[in-house]
Amino acid sequence: MSDLLWPGDHRAGDLFTDAAVVAAMIRVEHAWLTALAELGVAGLTVPDDLGALVSPEDLPALAAGAESGGNPLIPLLTLLRARLRGRHTAAAGWLHKGLTSQDVVDTAIVLCLREAGDRIRADLVTQIGLLSRLTDEHRETRMAGRTLTQHAIPITFGLKAAGWLTGVLDARDQLAAAARLPVQVGGAAGSLAAPAxxxxxxxxxxxxxxxxxxxxxxxxxxxxxxxxxxxxxxADAFVTCTDAWGKIANDVLVGARPEVHELIEGAARGKGGSSAMPNKQNPVHAVLIKRAALAGPPLAALVHAGAAAAVDERPDGGWHVEWATLRTLARRTVVAGAQTAELLAGLRVDAGKMLATLHEARPGIDAEQQSIDPGGAPDRPYPGATEEIIDAVLARAEAEPR
Incomplete structure (x- = not known):
């Protein structure tokens, strides 16, 4: 699977592709058959090769067949039963017995989301390590703090990086809690009537x-x-990730402007070029990460809208809108996570330019300090609790997710 209009989509690989979703649905059916046999409900030997009954060539027909029943499991069951008969007759008869389509589709979606969460978590761990080093190395790298786009008070770049790290740690913690996704088995109307x-x-x-x-x-x-x-x-956890990465990307985009030039995105052959201007070196990773941060919240909102539209014992449309939405959000979050890790690994900090900008911002940037301590010597440190904040954030980075 690839998406020409979402550069970087190839990084998500086979995650949540049609083939991956079909494989996940078959895993769910196989697990149910195995449970039926284990508990003595069904007298059968569960075939090990259930997944081998479907090939990539079947995917177009399965996708087309999903329309008539409104979900992709129905044509898959038809295909599996047809291919099981004669080889595993008992398995063909017991396949899916006691389940409903939503049980299998939901649990398959959960399996795909779990894989996405694992990949994102790995990139978060990488980012936390990179940001921790960046924060510690630049504890004393002085720069102009900015609020509402204007110079505010002197800070250190270590403090700014600690702010980035805090956002990533918040994302790590939220993902750790949300990724404990459960199985879905309820039967036709959520009462387990058929299994009972x-x-x-x-x-x-x-x-x-x-x-x-x-x-x-x-x-x-x-x-x-x-x-x-x-x-x-x-979905909210994925967006918390892209929110945190978007903040980093936005600061890099500002810092990489030629007139600012405090941050430089790492260069690589063929990266950041322009089709028309050979002089340009665009901060392309930061641009693509910002794109993901902008696109994520509406997708999560659509998942919430589907939840809010749930009706009766099984939703009509509110359930169906989740599938492609979660696929898109998951793949884009995985892509942005990998891009953010690369951005941080190659990021260069121009400490000299930061200090020069700070000097040029005087005396105005010292106004708060002067209002609190009139007559004090200009250009003296105004650190506040920077060291303590950095130490606390770094300690949290070393701790397990909350």
């Missing part, structure tokens, strides 16, 4: 859910067909 009938015991029906969750490496949970907080939470 199959087992003859409501308690054993819940055991089937727990066993399925275990095989997928997911926590069990009561049915959430119309309670979509697991998905809105992960």
């Amino acid at each position: 009938a199959l087992t003859g015991d409501p308690g054993r029906a819940r055991e089937l859910v727990a066993a399925t969750a275990r095989h997928l490496g997911l926590p069990p949970r009561e049915p959430w067909h119309t309670s979509r907080a697991p998905l809105t939470r992960i």
Whole structure:
């Protein structure tokens, strides 16, 4: 999968592609079959090669067939049953028994989101390490602090980097909490009626859910067909990531302006060039990261809109709008995470230019200091609690996610 109009999309690889979603749906069906056999509900040997029954050549037909039933599982089940008959007749008869389409699609989406979360988490760890070094190295790199686009008071670049790090740590913590996505098994209307009938015991029906969750490496949970907080939470966590990265990108874009020239995005062959102006070296990673930060919130809002539109025991349209929206948000967040890690790894800081700008901003930039301590010598340090703030942020970076 690639997207010509979203440069960098190739970084997401096979994440959430049609093939990945089909594979995830088959994993869910396989886990349910395995649970049925384990608990003695179904007398069958579960085929190991369920996924091998579908090939990439089947994807266009599955995508087209999804329209008639409104979801991609229905044509997949038709195909799987047809190919199981004669080879695994018992498995063909028990396939999907006790489940509903939303159970399988939701849990498959969860599996894809978990993979996205793992990749984003790895990039966050890299970013935290890079930002921690940047913060510590520039504790005393003096520069002009800016508020509302204007010079404010003197600060250090270490303090600015600590602010970037704080945003990334907030994203790490929110993602850690949201990424504990649960299995979805509720049956036709969220009552586990069919599993209870199959087992003859409501308690054993819940055991089937727990066993399925275990095989997928997911926590069990009561049915959430119309309670979509697991998905809105992960969408919000992705946006918290792009918010934090967007802040970094925005500061780099300002700092990289030729008239500012305090920050320089790392150069690489073929990176940042212009089609018409050979003199240009554009901060392209920062530009693309800012793009992701702008695009993320509306996508998360659409996931919330779908949750708010849930009706009855299974949603009509509110559920359906989630799938492509979450795919797009997940892939774009993965891409931006990798780009941010590269941006930070190559970022150059012009400490001399920062100090020169600070000197040029005097005496105005010392106005607050002079108002508090009239007559004090100009150009003396005005650090506040910078050291303590930096130490606290670095200590948090070393700690486990909250």
